Amino acid sequence: MRDQPKGEDLxxxxxxxxxxxxxxxxxxxxxxxxxxxxxxxxxxLIAMVQLPPPGVALVAAIVVAALYLxxxxxxxRVAPGRRRxxxxxxxxxxIAAVALAATLIVAWSASA
Numbered sequence: 001m002r003d004q005p006k007g008e009d010l011x012x013x014x015x016x017x018x019x020x021x022x023x024x025x026x027x028x029x030x031x032x033x034x035x036x037x038x039x040x041x042x043x044x045l046i047a048m049v050q051l052p053p054p055g056v057a058l059v060a061a062i063v064v065a066a067l068y069l070x071x072x073x074x075x076x077r078v079a080p081g082r083r084r085x086x087x088x089x090x091x092x093x094x095i096a097a098v099a100l101a102a103t104l105i106v107a108w109s110a111s112a
Contacts, residue, residue, distance in 0.1 A: 022082065022085050022089065027074075027080075027084055027085060028075075030075070030085070030089065030091075031071060031075055033092065034088070034092045037095055038065070038067075041064050041095060041096075041098075041099035042061055044099065045057045045058075045061040045064065045099060046061055048102075048103070048106050049061070051106050051110055052106070053105070053109050056102055056105050056109075057102055057106055059102075060098050060099060060101070064095050067091055067098065071088055074087045074088055075088060
């Protein structure tokens with residue numbers, strides 16, 4: 001490891017855990033992107049409500065909406081910093097996972 005001059009930042013902005021969106025952001029970008037993703041996911045899930053198996057798309061839509069509300073709660077209730085941004089990122093990934101899982105379940109069921 002090379003010697004760092006006194007006062008030089010030791011973080012590497014190319015490392016995933018040192019990205020500004022995960023270290024210094026206010027969290028607004030996570031809410032914006034999460035809101036867009038939630039709107040798209042809800043549009044798809046609500047369109048699939050009538051497809052079998054019954055209730056899967058509806059429950060997934062409710063869970064996606066609840067996860068986004070959780071992201072809003074985190075943004076305004078958790079102190080700024082890495083913890084808040086990590087929770088917002090986890091919320092966004094959870095929305096994606098729930099929407100994808102429900103879509104695959106409905107698609108698999110419809111093709112059977």
